[in-house]
Amino acid sequence: MATQLRVPTVPITELEQSAFCRTDESLDSKSLAEEFDAGVRWQKLPISYLKARPEELNIRITEARAQLGDRLVVLSHHYQRNEIIKFADLRGDSFKLSQYAASQEEAEFIIFCGVLFMAETADLLSSPAQKVVLPNLEAGCSMADMAHIDDVLDCWDDLQETLSDFGGVVPITYMNSTAAIKALCGRNGGIVCTSSNAAATFKWAFERGDRVLFLPDQHLGRNTAVKLGIGLDEMLVWNPFKPLGGHTADELKKARVILWQGHCSVHTRFTVAQIEEAREKYPDVNVIVHPECFLETVQAADANGSTEFIIDTIGNAPSGSVWAVGTEISLVNRIGQENPDKTVFCLDSVVCPCSTMYRIHPAYLAWVLDGLNEGVVVNQISVDDQTREEARVALNRMLAVV
Numbered sequence: 001m002a003t004q005l006r007v008p009t010v011p012i013t014e015l016e017q018s019a020f021c022r023t024d025e026s027l028d029s030k031s032l033a034e035e036f037d038a039g040v041r042w043q044k045l046p047i048s049y050l051k052a053r054p055e056e057l058n059i060r061i062t063e064a065r066a067q068l069g070d071r072l073v074v075l076s077h078h079y080q081r082n083e084i085i086k087f088a089d090l091r092g093d094s095f096k097l098s099q100y101a102a103s104q105e106e107a108e109f110i111i112f113c114g115v116l117f118m119a120e121t122a123d124l125l126s127s128p129a130q131k132v133v134l135p136n137l138e139a140g141c142s143m144a145d146m147a148h149i150d151d152v153l154d155c156w157d158d159l160q161e162t163l164s165d166f167g168g169v170v171p172i173t174y175m176n177s178t179a180a181i182k183a184l185c186g187r188n189g190g191i192v193c194t195s196s197n198a199a200a201t202f203k204w205a206f207e208r209g210d211r212v213l214f215l216p217d218q219h220l221g222r223n224t225a226v227k228l229g230i231g232l233d234e235m236l237v238w239n240p241f242k243p244l245g246g247h248t249a250d251e252l253k254k255a256r257v258i259l260w261q262g263h264c265s266v267h268t269r270f271t272v273a274q275i276e277e278a279r280e281k282y283p284d285v286n287v288i289v290h291p292e293c294f295l296e297t298v299q300a301a302d303a304n305g306s307t308e309f310i311i312d313t314i315g316n317a318p319s320g321s322v323w324a325v326g327t328e329i330s331l332v333n334r335i336g337q338e339n340p341d342k343t344v345f346c347l348d349s350v351v352c353p354c355s356t357m358y359r360i361h362p363a364y365l366a367w368v369l370d371g372l373n374e375g376v377v378v379n380q381i382s383v384d385d386q387t388r389e390e391a392r393v394a395l396n397r398m399l400a401v402v
């Protein structure tokens with residue numbers, strides 16, 4: 001049994017999340033040097049990019065892209081700033097983008113404007129000849145950072161030792177996790193899920209074992225289990241900094257779902273009080289949230305679902321309808337801009353973009369594109385062969401399920 005205790009740490013990105021929060025509603029980019037004042041971690045880059053104004057960067061990116069032509073595809077997650085989105089060949093959620101990347105076999109380079117786990121997934125699914133680039137290596141994800149592979153391996157060993165005579169445990173990891181955790185799931189009979197197919201993967205897992213270990217987002221795991229009729233008294237949260245996750249062996253034996261103690265620092269900002277406030281202001285409001293929100297928030301909302309579900313639901317809604325949305329602000333603003341016949345606003349009145357997504361400043365995009373034109377691949381993300389093979393097993397299981 002793994003008994004060595006680790007020192008509790010709060011991922012820096014969690015602490016930094018509030019650094020970009022503002023009340024003036026404006027998310028327009030400034031020069032990177034000015035944005036450095038937010039006091040968060042940024043990857044160092046040459047000074048000419050640091051000082052360049054957004055208009056200048058716009059020209060530099062346009063020219064560099066044109067020079068590279070079909071040699072690359074630029075992918076952008078929905079949570080990226082508009083100044084990045086406009087250069088994307090495709091925008092989408094992490095899985096849609098990775099699938100697209102895999103289909104673009106002729107592209108030599110895949111520039112992934114998102115966060116690290118997404119670039120890793122694109123590398124897992126693309127051909128070995130293709131190179132995946134993450135413009136800023138500091139663009140991690142606070143949720144993914146909450147499940148360090150060493151802690152997850154300790155947890156897995158503890159569960160095997162404690163529960164080996166009491167039915168199997170099937171690991172499910174959310175797409176928002178490192179390649180190492182996807183690999184752990186692949187070699188231990190587990191599976192990957194997205195926010196749109198989590199319920200299907202739970203059913204798949206319960207056909208193969210008595211329990212689920214769900215990583216790394218406790219909220220998506222809890223919301224999914226409740227949706228499937230599993231009681232809160234059949235779930236527990238695994239704290240990686242306590243022996244046996246903070247539980248007795250008997251408690252573990254009784255649990256059907258073991259939730260990793262992780263969360264999204266963006267989606268846990270949305271509360272029932274905000275929903276009540278929105279309903280008071282707009283009696284006809286439709287409240288839609290992401291399933292990474294707290295259970296109470298999801299239950300108080302009118303609908304919940306993945307990023308693509310939120311976009312499609314509002315896009316297909318009748319003209320004149322009113323929407324309060326519990327997801328990342330850059331996306332909420334864009335949905336509003338693209339649906340001018342509807343009222344769309346964020347549940348949280350404080351404007352807080354995902355602090356790690358926001359680190360893909362146009363200066364970084366210009367820097368990596370210029371590098372490619374000069375024959376230098378800056379910030380390549382490359383997963384080792386064994387991890388790639390095992391992680392692909394878990395990803396392929398998901399593809400066979402949904």
Ligand code: SF4
Pocket residue numbers: 079115140141142143144176264265266267328354355356357
């Ligand atoms: S929105 Fe949440 S889960 Fe998504 S990248 Fe940001 S911190 Fe991670």
